[in-house]
Amino acid sequence: MIEMNEKKVLLFGNEAIAQGAREAGVYFAAAYPGTPSTEILEVFATFPGIYAKWSPNEKVALEVGIGASLSGTRTLVCMKHVGVNVAMDPLMTFTYTGVNGGFVLVSADDPELHSSQNEQDNRILGKFAKIPTFDPSDSQDCLDFTKLGYDVSEKFNTPVLLRETTRIAHAKSLVKIGEWKEPVRGQFFKRDTSRFVMMPIFAKSRHTFVEARTLELQKFSNEWEGNQLELKDPEIGIITSGVAYQYIRELLPNASFLKVGLVWPFPDEKAKKLAAYCKRILVVEELEPFLEDEAKLIGIKCEGKKYFPREGELNLDKVALGLYEAGIKEIKPTIKRGTEVLPRPPVLCPGCPHRGVFMALSKLNADVFGDIGCYTLSALQPLESLHTCLCMGASIGNAVGVAITSTEPKHPPVAVLGDSTFLHSGVTGLMDMVYTQANMTLVILDNEITAMTGGQDHPSSGRDLMGNPAPKINLEKLVRSMGIEKVEIVDTYDFDEAFKQIKSAIEFPGPSVVIAHRPCALFPKKAKIKPYYVKEEPCTGCGLCLKIGCPALSASGKKTAKGLDIPVIDATVCTGCTLCVQVCKFDAIDPITIEEEVTV
Amino acid sequence: MNENPITNVLVVGVGGQGVILASNILCEVALRAGFDTKKSEVHGMSQRGGSVTSHVRFGEKVFSPLIPSGQADSLLAFEAAEALRYCHEVKDGGYLIVSTQKIIPPIASGRRGLKYPENPIEECKKVCAGHVIPIDAEKIALELGNPRLTNTILLGALSKNLKIDETVWRDTIAQMVPKKTIEVNLVAFERGRNSEIK
Incomplete structure (x- = not known):
């Protein structure tokens, strides 16, 4: 207690x-x-x-x-x-x-x-x-x-x-x-x-x-006493650090331990004491055999990665299995397997301003060089329109490389990254794009925030971490000052217009930039305009609206006369961005006119 | 039998449903009851409408922040298909408290062949080693006039099997919810606690 x-x-x-x-x-x-x-x-x-x-x-x-x-x-x-x-x-x-x-x-x-x-x-x-x-x-x-x-x-x-x-x-x-x-x-x-x-x-x-x-x-x-040496059971000594300590300590409460708080420089004298006291030394650590290598370098006979995986996190089950394989635990732990349930991967939010860009790029069948951010999710169903993701800012360099070396390009190269990622390490990539005059398009998804990590400010968001107003770096001026002549500023909530603009940028011979500008649907405040609903009468169940991957839209369970799914819009999460309205060819999605009382 | 008994509660749901808030309240309750308490969850990608889990463990001394496979004393599920995904984690004699709410992901829409389970709660009953307790928390919340109360209703149902004094729960909830909603939250807690076990 x-x-x-x-x-x-x-x-x-x-x-x-x-x-x-x-x-x-x-x-x-x-x-x-x-x-x-x-x-x-x-x-x-x-x-x-x-x-x-x-x-x-x-x-x-x-x-x-x-x-x-x-x-x-x-x-x-x-x-x-x-x-x-x-x-x-x-x-x-x-x-x-x-x-x-x-x-x-x-x-x-x-x-x-x-x-x-x-x-x-x-x-x-x-x-x-x-x-x-x-x-x-x-x-x-x-x-x-x-x-x-x-x-x-x-x-x-x-x-x-x-x-x-x-x-x-x-x-x-x-x-x-x-x-x-x-x-x-x-x-x-x-x-x-x-x-x-x-x-x-x-x-x-x-x-x-x-x-x-x-x-x-x-x-x-x-x-230092934070490198804790605890000599108990002389049969087995454990060298461990980080969260791995918690798992092995719960499973073997009576073993001797060297809990390493300072992993470098490795407390070699303490490790030698443990090794001298115990018959057998096991090293339990997540990822690389760091402590194991350090212990082996000073001549300690020990085992670690032989029993405990190098990939992924450890947990009680994986450590227990390792102990079983090492002959320390007699009973093989059983890991229960669950029922196969359809996956629920994270998706772009309802009203996400990135959605329209990826709908357009999918329609234009571009080779999309992606980057780190929420938009990386566009690689997955149903948008499936992003084709690389390596590290912060890599999109532009990757697209430049493809653009200047491909002999028979099948699709136009387009680099896509967020405003925060662009400012993080895309600016130097853009210099190279201009310098080499690569025939490609850069799309900056400017939602005025670092969204994926939970809405943090950056040099173009207009605020700082202490809550004070800050100067905003103007992305359009920045891009133009580098020598980009073709710049399109688009609003992806107007899909037809945005599509035309993105298409013209891609067709432009030479480097071009699209700045897709609209604030994030979540940060700093949640977008809420007016929710919409699906009219069962004109809906043919064609499923086009479902293809935009909006979490507010799902199959209602009701079917058309031809047996196709009629979608339904969850009014509590619909922001009213109207992208689904714009793709519907049958005029089957309307705003909810009678405001329902929603208690918050 | 076990010299260091630990209570394991797994809380699951869909990003945005209030899983994290519920596990925060549970932790605070366990702490006030005098237990060593740990919780672990994953932020980041899972917030975007993905599947969310939070592990809560309390007892005399807790080491691992994660619950071992199949050892949950209680599973609190905010969504029916998420209950099915994790109900094998409930141990023999444990409890699955599941909101009957269904949230169908966009991936189950269209013609990709991925289907939302037909009757997830019935399927849970076949798989789960513990007692399955379905609650129409959404309906109760609407009766009480606020859809956000599902959270407290589910905690009420969970509280029944956790052997922590009811007053600790009530005091903690009163301190952790917005002042204006204390009364209605306590009613919601009571409704959840007394919801019929089917």
Whole structure:
């Protein structure tokens, strides 16, 4: 039972990181939104006396954060795992310069790819950058490790990486919270050429510093009690970190444990103690054999990935199966299989302004080079009109490459990405499109928000994270200033007109840009115009309206005389965008004229 | 039998139905009853009308934030086909509390051959190892004058099998819903709690 005299609250890992940062006196935080990291900054931004901002991308967020640290400010920078790839360039040299104000970088990894394009394990990037890397196992760890991270950062003069995963970020557990500290804000930038000008003559000696620092951190890793060594059952010892600890601890409560909180530098002395005490060592960790490799490097005989999968998330069942295969559990766990039920994948929302673009591109049979955002869902049924998705901003470069090398193109190349993704890393792609005069079309889906992560602002949305108005970058002027002559501004709620404009852009010989502009149907406020309904009389059951993939439309169960499905519109979710009305050839969809009382 | 008994409640539904809010209230109730409590869910893509699940576990000490396969003491389903998708997760003697509401996804429309189950609740009864308790929460909510009350009605039905004092539930709900709606939410909770077990 929990002790009620302690001040304990249920927090998501992300909330606990924000709280830990505030308790450590962090003044400045920057991020680019990305699941499962987004809420850290959203929570931090609600605290008084701090400065929090969204940056156009993760590299900029890190660079701005480095600047804040150089001025002596305690700084937090957050991103999802693939965001760290974008920020690797500054990170790999920031590790040389070291910090002034304490600096923690949060990487939120996504094993199982709940909302990501890959499932890379960023503990490896922490080791690669030679920066201390924490791997929390619950929300309390998130708070404690973040807070400690600032002391470690300043004591050892290093950026610190806190790597969490989806099941930490988006899981709630009890946390003992502490007092907030006065935010630490630096006074000014103190010049130090040999430390901050990383040209060869100075960088060489900084590399020497990094190697010396690693030895100090190694000592710390062995001394720190957060790398918990618990010697119990001498038969079996477990080395584990992150959420994997929770699964194996529930299944083998009496085993000996090394719960690694700081995974790099690996606490080698503690691991050796465990190995000396136990007959058999198992390493239980999600994704890559990181701890297993570290243990094997120092000569510990152990097994890990032999029994526990390298792909996807772990859970109690997978860990129990591994224990069975390792001969530790006698009973093979049974995993019940459910009934096959039709899938319910996420879809574009009712009233989504992207829908019309993909209806048009499907009709024009374009090769669509896609990007990261809600619109990636257009690859699936029923729109099925997006053909690549790689990483933020890749759409434009991919289309340029196809456009300039294909000898017999079958379909016109069209790159499609959202406004936030365009500002993140599409602008440089556009430069290349102009520079090479690629015969292609770029469609910018401008809904004035970063929608997929839950509606965050960006440099063209007109607001900032602190709730203040901000200048809006004008996408049309930006595109024209780069030398694009053919620019079409379209409203996709007017489908016929939008179709004509998109067609003319595609037919234009040379680079062209379409800006499909209309605010997101969800953020910052829900679109609601006037709901529509299907008239059973003229409806022929042709199914054209169902092909636009609107969740408000479904088969009613009623049939036409010919036995075809008559659709029905769910008036509670219909926004009245009228796209279905515009595709209906039989005038069978009308607005609901008598306003029904809907209590909210 | 088990030295560390943990209660596992799986809450499922469709993005936008209130699954997350319901599991938040349940967590708060468990916490106030003095239990170590954990919950896990996935945000992001699942918000766009997709299938949503939230795992809630409470007991003396909880490690894993996820419920093991087939070990849910209760499954609270906001939608009939989602109940069918997850009803095998209910353990022997457990409970499936299912709203009779059906939300037919666009994927089941048109002529793709994907069909919404004919009678998902009857099918649940064949598959589920526990008791199946269907509730027309939508109808009760409309009777009470607010379709958003389905959430509290379902929690009322769930509360009956969870061995946590009713006053803890009532106090928590009163604190977590908008002030103006406290009274009607408590009525909704009562209606759910007393809904007939068919």
